[in-house]
Amino acid sequence: MLREFLSNWSPRVETTPGLRQSGALPYSIVDGRVVFLLITSRRTGRWIFPKGDIEIGMTAWESAAQEALEEAGVTGEISSEPVGSYRSGASADGSSLIDVDLYPLRVETQLDVWQEMDQRLRHWAVLPEARRLLNDGALSRIAVKLGTQLCSTR
Numbered sequence: 001m002l003r004e005f006l007s008n009w010s011p012r013v014e015t016t017p018g019l020r021q022s023g024a025l026p027y028s029i030v031d032g033r034v035v036f037l038l039i040t041s042r043r044t045g046r047w048i049f050p051k052g053d054i055e056i057g058m059t060a061w062e063s064a065a066q067e068a069l070e071e072a073g074v075t076g077e078i079s080s081e082p083v084g085s086y087r088s089g090a091s092a093d094g095s096s097l098i099d100v101d102l103y104p105l106r107v108e109t110q111l112d113v114w115q116e117m118d119q120r121l122r123h124w125a126v127l128p129e130a131r132r133l134l135n136d137g138a139l140s141r142i143a144v145k146l147g148t149q150l151c152s153t154r
Contacts, residue, residue: 020101022054022100024050024064024067024072025143026050026068026074027105033126034127035124036126036130037072037122037123040120041120046135046136048134048139052067060103062078064078064102072114072122073112073115074109075111077105077106078103082101084142085100086102086138127147131143
């Protein structure tokens with residue numbers, strides 16, 4: 001029960017260096033609708049957004065953009081401000097947790113060949129489908145937040 005509570009609790013908190021990751025929330029606007037790019041995790045096959053350790057010498061958002069390139073094969077314009085944060089299991093058994101900041105990435109290019117293409121699936125989804133596919137409620141809430149922000153600025 002505590003593990004479930006912690007997995008859905010996603011405030012931005014300060015953590016020890018090395019216990020924070022960054023991720024990209026890839027999106028595009030197609031026919032006036034926001035669509036999100038989801039990928040499968042290598043470990044569980046669940047639908048997620050690209051994420052990983054913050055690389056030395058890179059900002060968190062630059063590292064997030066690099067993860068999107070490696071894991072999803074996309075590039076684009078990344079925001080320097082995270083849209084939200086969530087807590088994720090950092091170990092195979094979920095016994096240790098890590099905080100992940102997600103940065104919006106407006107996709108401009110989608111590659112046909114990319115580094116992890118043989119290890120993951122990728123799928124574009126409108127918000128209702130993305131919410132259904134994302135197993136983590138915090139990821140769904142962050143996608144909804146970005147979708148709302150994007151719709152209010154158009």
